[in-house]
Amino acid sequence: MARDGAIPSPARRLRQISWLLLVAWTGGMAVSLAWNLREQDQKIRSLARNAAEINFENDILYRRWASQHGGVYVPQSALVPPNPYLHVPNRDVTTTSGVALTLVNPAYMTRMVNEMGRKPGGSRSHITSLKPIRPENRPDPWEEAALRAFETGQCEVSSVEQIDGVEYVRFMRPFVTEATCLHCHAAQGYREGDVRGGISVSVPTAPLRAIQRPVMLHGSLVHLGVWLAGVVGIVVSRRSLAGQIASGEKIRIALQRSEEGARASLREKEILLKEIHHRVKNNMQVISSLVSLQADALPDDSLRQVLRNVTDRVRSMALVHEKLYQSAELARIDFAEYAKSLLQHLWRAHGAAVPGVRLALELEPVWLDVEAAVPCGLVLNELVSNALKHAFRDGAEGEVAVALRRNADGRVHLEVRDNGVGMPPGPDRGQARSLGLHLVDMLSGQLDAAVEVRTGAGTAFQVTFDDTDTPDNA
Numbered sequence: 001m002a003r004d005g006a007i008p009s010p011a012r013r014l015r016q017i018s019w020l021l022l023v024a025w026t027g028g029m030a031v032s033l034a035w036n037l038r039e040q041d042q043k044i045r046s047l048a049r050n051a052a053e054i055n056f057e058n059d060i061l062y063r064r065w066a067s068q069h070g071g072v073y074v075p076q077s078a079l080v081p082p083n084p085y086l087h088v089p090n091r092d093v094t095t096t097s098g099v100a101l102t103l104v105n106p107a108y109m110t111r112m113v114n115e116m117g118r119k120p121g122g123s124r125s126h127i128t129s130l131k132p133i134r135p136e137n138r139p140d141p142w143e144e145a146a147l148r149a150f151e152t153g154q155c156e157v158s159s160v161e162q163i164d165g166v167e168y169v170r171f172m173r174p175f176v177t178e179a180t181c182l183h184c185h186a187a188q189g190y191r192e193g194d195v196r197g198g199i200s201v202s203v204p205t206a207p208l209r210a211i212q213r214p215v216m217l218h219g220s221l222v223h224l225g226v227w228l229a230g231v232v233g234i235v236v237s238r239r240s241l242a243g244q245i246a247s248g249e250k251i252r253i254a255l256q257r258s259e260e261g262a263r264a265s266l267r268e269k270e271i272l273l274k275e276i277h278h279r280v281k282n283n284m285q286v287i288s289s290l291v292s293l294q295a296d297a298l299p300d301d302s303l304r305q306v307l308r309n310v311t312d313r314v315r316s317m318a319l320v321h322e323k324l325y326q327s328a329e330l331a332r333i334d335f336a337e338y339a340k341s342l343l344q345h346l347w348r349a350h351g352a353a354v355p356g357v358r359l360a361l362e363l364e365p366v367w368l369d370v371e372a373a374v375p376c377g378l379v380l381n382e383l384v385s386n387a388l389k390h391a392f393r394d395g396a397e398g399e400v401a402v403a404l405r406r407n408a409d410g411r412v413h414l415e416v417r418d419n420g421v422g423m424p425p426g427p428d429r430g431q432a433r434s435l436g437l438h439l440v441d442m443l444s445g446q447l448d449a450a451v452e453v454r455t456g457a458g459t460a461f462q463v464t465f466d467d468t469d470t471p472d473n474a
Contacts, residue, residue: 010245018238022231029227033220040216044208045169049158051123052171052201059110059125059199060175066106073101083108085133110199111137122204124168129197142170143200150174150198163202172200252371333373336363336404339380343402346381350388356397357388364405366412372467375443376414382440383416383461391420391459398458412467417460423453 066072073093074080082092082102091103104112107127111134114125128139130147139147146157158171175198340363347359368376380402387400403415440461444451449465 010248011242014238014241014245018234021234025230025234026227029223029230033223036219036223037216040212040219044205044212045160047208048169048203048205049171052158052169052203055123055125055201055203056171056173056199059114059127059201062113063106063110063175066104066109071103071105072109074104076100076102080104080112107133107137124163124202126200126202127197128200132197137197139200143172143198146172146200147174147198160205161202167205168202169205170200170202172198174198332367332369335366335368335373335376338373338377339363339402339404342377342381343384346384346388350385354388354392356395357392358399360399360401362401362403362405366404366406368412368467372412372447372465375446376412376463376465379440379443379447379463380414380416382437382443386437387416387418387420387459391418391422393421396420407464410466411464414463415460417454417458419458422455422457423459 076082076092080102083105086103086105086108088103088105093101093103095101110125110127114127126137126143128137128143128147130139130144132138142159142161149157156171156173158169161168161170175196340361343359343361351357351359384400384402391400392398398419400416400418403413403417405413407413440451444463444465447463447465449463452462452464454460454462
């Protein structure tokens, strides 16, 4: 659409677009890397929690076995002295051969096994209760909060915590008073089914992170390689396109001088036109292939879709340029004939997706300068493509009409209208804008065109612009 102020030069616009692509590419790869590292961190914590749950289940299993047998008798020793907190008959007995035995109840056995397996930086288990018989079994603040949560009906607590400056995954579940437990704990007022305490298990994450570190490093290097490849592709493409812009500017100046006096050789002009065509075509193919390659390398679906949309736009621009080259008569073309050729190709490519939609053409002969024909052709391509993609759904029938004429005031008038579902009216229209409509805005600005959009029973776009470099329609 028309904008106030001077239109930036092609070289400046290229620099702006290149920087935007670099920023978008870098941001996309940074988001992808951050997402990947976060997934790896979640995996480490999940593995540590699973290990803690397994340790807990093992503690419960041998504790239940000991409880079912009323505890076990073992020889008294410095490692297994009589439990001073166990007040039951026959706690200490002597065998007929004179061996002194002491009864090891489930809680005593669990504590000794846990202390035997504890080592610096390793997993930890702790049997605890809000009413411990043994003072050393008092809960720490995290365990106390978990035990109180169990009394309100919560059946499990786990989180990542720091213990002595080391990261652990802490896990705790309650154990419920069973009939076999009352032999030792009835005096505390517990009844069968009461939450009597719990076993907390703490698993360090450092060993798992050491195992996972090479995987995370490899993923980071892959992201770095893909990012560098994208940066190189953008830089190389920018330099190539900058050369094409410089060559095009030289050609424009040469043709202008030729029109003013010096007549250039027709053969020389044809060679220059072919050179521009092949350079643009080849570079668009390179850009399309490079962006497709980067899209396939990304793990995130939304980023891949953005790059695939860019690829589609580059291919559409290549098609418009190809049809323009085929229709060109050096500096001027009959835009009506060029539009027919372009729309026929577009209908062959996309018409099968909307079999009930017709194409109606009202094209008057209008000769345009090539510099105006390029953005005008891209506008026509985007508007018709958008109508085919969005205006008709679920096999609906309808019509896409294209009109071209030169008004009485000499301005060129291009209209694309459909009788499909239409665009949202009013301020909601901005939310429905696609990449194609933003491209229409940019191209219309190059033409210094006025764009009018009408909605209702379908959508109509009217693009009107001056073509002062073309004095006639013949």
